[in-house]
Amino acid sequence: MALILKEVNDSNWRECSDLHLSKEEQKYISTNVYALAEWKFETESIFRAIYSNNELVGMLAYYLHDGEHGYFYWLYHLMIEAKFQGKGYGEAAVRMAVEETHQLGITEIRTMYTPGNIRAQNLYKKLGFEKIGTLDGGDIFLRLVK
Numbered sequence: 001m002a003l004i005l006k007e008v009n010d011s012n013w014r015e016c017s018d019l020h021l022s023k024e025e026q027k028y029i030s031t032n033v034y035a036l037a038e039w040k041f042e043t044e045s046i047f048r049a050i051y052s053n054n055e056l057v058g059m060l061a062y063y064l065h066d067g068e069h070g071y072f073y074w075l076y077h078l079m080i081e082a083k084f085q086g087k088g089y090g091e092a093a094v095r096m097a098v099e100e101t102h103q104l105g106i107t108e109i110r111t112m113y114t115p116g117n118i119r120a121q122n123l124y125k126k127l128g129f130e131k132i133g134t135l136d137g138g139d140i141f142l143r144l145v146k
């Protein structure tokens with residue numbers, strides 16, 4: 001599997017915004033369109049388009065948190081287009097994003113998932129993320145330190 005992360009830019013953002021999830025999974029994250037719109041105003045985020053053999057299969061985004069909760073990258077958006085799921089792309093993409101954050105000099109990355117999102121739960125467990133808390137609404141906070 002030749003997976004690579006590419007910058008999201010003016011040549012691929014429309015294609016990224018066309019990626020979609022099953023109805024069941026749409027409740028777990030905001031749409032790519034929303035995430036890209038937010039980026040217009042919260043410009044510190046790093047967006048990555050996920051390609052397998054030159055085909056766009058997903059998108060992720062993270063930003064550097066430097067505040068009262070510490071200093072870490074926050075992986076807040078991750079999705080693999082419905083028809084490309086279950087092929088190892090999500091796992092490989094997160095591994096690559098973690099590697100990128102290491103190259104940027106940060107050894108901790110945090111994320112969260114909604115209870116019931118078994119795919120995300122299993123994925124993050126497999127990657128070695130550990131639970132560090134639960135939000136009032138039930139969302140599970142995780143971190144990976146390497």
Ligand SMILES: CC(C)(COP(=O)(O)OP(=O)(O)OC[C@H]1O[C@@H](n2cnc3c(N)ncnc32)[C@H](O)[C@@H]1OP(=O)(O)O)[C@@H](O)C(=O)NCCC(=O)NCCS
Pocket residue numbers: 021025028029078079080081084085086087088089090091092112113114117118119120122123124126
């Ligand atoms: C979560 C998501 C990114 C996983 O991507 P993916 O490419 O389908 O996952 P992979 O094929 O790389 O699988 C990696 C691991 O995830 C878990 N996983 C993937 N599909 C699964 C399924 N159908 N059931 C249970 N666990 C699953 C497994 O642990 C798997 O490892 P394994 O194959 O050794 O069992 C994808 O399902 C997705 O986009 N979901 C909707 C958006 C979302 O929930 N994003 C995360 C928000 S926190």
